[in-house]
Amino acid sequence: MPEVLTQSQIDALIKSMNSGETVEEQPEKEEKKYKKYDFYSPKKFTKDKLKLLFGIYENYARQCTSRINNLVRMSSNVEVLTVEEQRYYEFSNALDENDVLTLVNVTLPNGITNGPVILHSTNQVILCMIDRMIGGTGDDFDDIPVSYVYTDIEISLYKNIVNYLVSIMGDGWVNYLKLDFELDKIETNPGMMQKIGRDETIVIVVLNVEIGRMKGKINICLPGNLLVSIFHILEEEPEEKNDEEITEQIFSGIKSTPMEIKAELGESMLMLKDLFNLQVGDVINLNKPKDSDVFLYIEGKPWFKGELGKNNKNMAIKINEICEKK
Numbered sequence: 001m002p003e004v005l006t007q008s009q010i011d012a013l014i015k016s017m018n019s020g021e022t023v024e025e026q027p028e029k030e031e032k033k034y035k036k037y038d039f040y041s042p043k044k045f046t047k048d049k050l051k052l053l054f055g056i057y058e059n060y061a062r063q064c065t066s067r068i069n070n071l072v073r074m075s076s077n078v079e080v081l082t083v084e085e086q087r088y089y090e091f092s093n094a095l096d097e098n099d100v101l102t103l104v105n106v107t108l109p110n111g112i113t114n115g116p117v118i119l120h121s122t123n124q125v126i127l128c129m130i131d132r133m134i135g136g137t138g139d140d141f142d143d144i145p146v147s148y149v150y151t152d153i154e155i156s157l158y159k160n161i162v163n164y165l166v167s168i169m170g171d172g173w174v175n176y177l178k179l180d181f182e183l184d185k186i187e188t189n190p191g192m193m194q195k196i197g198r199d200e201t202i203v204i205v206v207l208n209v210e211i212g213r214m215k216g217k218i219n220i221c222l223p224g225n226l227l228v229s230i231f232h233i234l235e236e237e238p239e240e241k242n243d244e245e246i247t248e249q250i251f252s253g254i255k256s257t258p259m260e261i262k263a264e265l266g267e268s269m270l271m272l273k274d275l276f277n278l279q280v281g282d283v284i285n286l287n288k289p290k291d292s293d294v295f296l297y298i299e300g301k302p303w304f305k306g307e308l309g310k311n312n313k314n315m316a317i318k319i320n321e322i323c324e325k326k
Helices: 007-019 047-072 088-093 123-133 152-167 169-173 224-235 243-254 272-276
Strands: 076-087 101-107 113-121 180-187 201-211 214-223 261-264 294-298 301-311 314-322
Touching: 047 076, 047 123, 047 152, 047 169, 047 201, 047 214, 047 224, 076 088, 088 201, 088 214, 101 152, 113 123, 113 152, 113 180, 113 224, 123 152, 123 201, 123 214, 152 169, 152 180, 169 180, 201 224, 214 224, 294 314
Parallel strands: none
Antiparallel strands: 076 201, 101 113, 101 180, 113 214, 201 214, 261 294, 294 301, 301 314
């Protein structure tokens, strides 16, 4: 098939024919490629926010590695592969009808419960961990079919495993926000999960899991409305407070703190043999005059000087002065 000339090559050929010059073939410039923007489903989260989530779940992946090592008593490794924004139907369409989903509720610092966060794991990961928990080797799980159906006993063990993973989800966020993650339920029929709309924006965090020779993945689905609430809290600027308000806030927080107060009448040093021979009625010399000051210690530190007396037939100490700091 003959090569089709571009318009610029045709113009150059005509120009050379008129001038009698030889046409030198010039390499065609590569056209710059542009990525099409989908106005029907615009992106809701910036690259910086996705990068923040990547760092958070890198921390979570390290926590998972430690937990899985303790659970299966075998060397494992968990790392973040991708953090990607998409629509929920893209995630749900990739699920098989026999897949098991874990629904997790999230409580924000303002007390509002949001979610659910969805945790989905490939069969290889779960079955390998179950096999190790019941005394197996955890091998030979590479060819498990996608349509594998869990038994009731395996579902019970599945719930125990994901409880370990859900309980440490808040540790990944601890440097940014205090979030409480709580297991809601195990859904054995993905088609019945209707708490997230098909067109709703989500962020999928894909974790790669290696346990011995076995490799699999754990997918964490974060709903867009949950992330919007979280980022709104993170972006709120704290109210500026003056020193008096800060001091008052600190003291209001510690006013109800119980503290131990001791009164020291005096000090004396005894030999062990003298201490051993003490009897009822013996008198110990404190080496202080009877009208001398009594020190009041608060949490082991001297704060006040006072004098010993009584109040309503009870022993009491009248505070006379504050101890000066050395």
